[in-house]
């Protein structure tokens with residue numbers, strides 16, 4: 104089982120879009136995939152599930168080891184793609200992780216999944232928290248969408264500094280340009296000069312595209328919204344680049 108995460112301390116950069124599209128492409132390739140929506144805003148859950156039922160089970164039981172992770176799993180309309188939906192109690196996850204004072208808790212929660220799941224995709228909330236620290240320790244690859252602006256490059260520096268400060272190796276952190284708007288000179292310049300400004304950056308860039316916005320209207324992965332769009336092609340490229348990195 105491999106674990107990948109889409110993370111950035113900045114909000115609204117395309118983490119959820121990348122998590123949903125990547126998880127969908129993996130499942131379509133026949134890989135048993137579980138998307139865990141760790142963000143209490145629940146955007147990924149909303150995109151992939153009609154299940155409006157409130158989940159009575161509480162995170163507290165998971166933390167105490169009284170509720171197995173499997174009991175949180177829901178199916179989606181897509182074969183081979185399951186979901187752990189966001190839960191309001193996840194708002195308090197950092198307090199719980201602090202109380203438990205266990206650096207490896209996320210890793211322990213994920214362990215029992217390995218029998219039935221080949222890939223776990225974590226959709227992370229925008230923060231540098233205790234949870235973020237555990238994600239950086241646990242995932243085989245942490246993929247970081249960055250809008251091509253100076254401020255975003257600065258947030259990438261902050262993320263790597265956060266990791267180094269906690270003695271986490273940064274070689275599993277992979278940034279990529281997201282929401283690239285070719286009409287903007289700065290976007291064009293930063294992408295064209297990626298080797299200078301973001302030498303660790305991935306090859307794939309995700310364009311700013313209306314097809315991705317439509318995912319919210321249609322509650323579907325972009326592959327189903329508009330398979331022939333450049334945006335859908337970009338996520339296929341991203342998924343293929345990710346595969347090469349995590350199954351080396």
Ligand SMILES: Nc1ncnc2c1ncn2[C@@H]1O[C@H](COP(=O)(O)OP(=O)(O)OP(=O)(O)O)[C@@H](O)[C@H]1O
Nearest residue numbers: 114115116117118119120229282310311312315316
């Ligand atoms: N490449 C793109 N082109 C156009 N719109 C996009 C693109 N990627 C994401 N969006 C839109 O931008 C908004 C934010 O995207 P998304 O939810 O994926 O970001 P996020 O980083 O997960 O945000 P948050 O930090 O709030 O969880 C959404 O409305 C989404 O539809």
Ligand SMILES: [Mg+2]
Nearest residue numbers: 118119142146
């Ligand atoms: Mg999100």
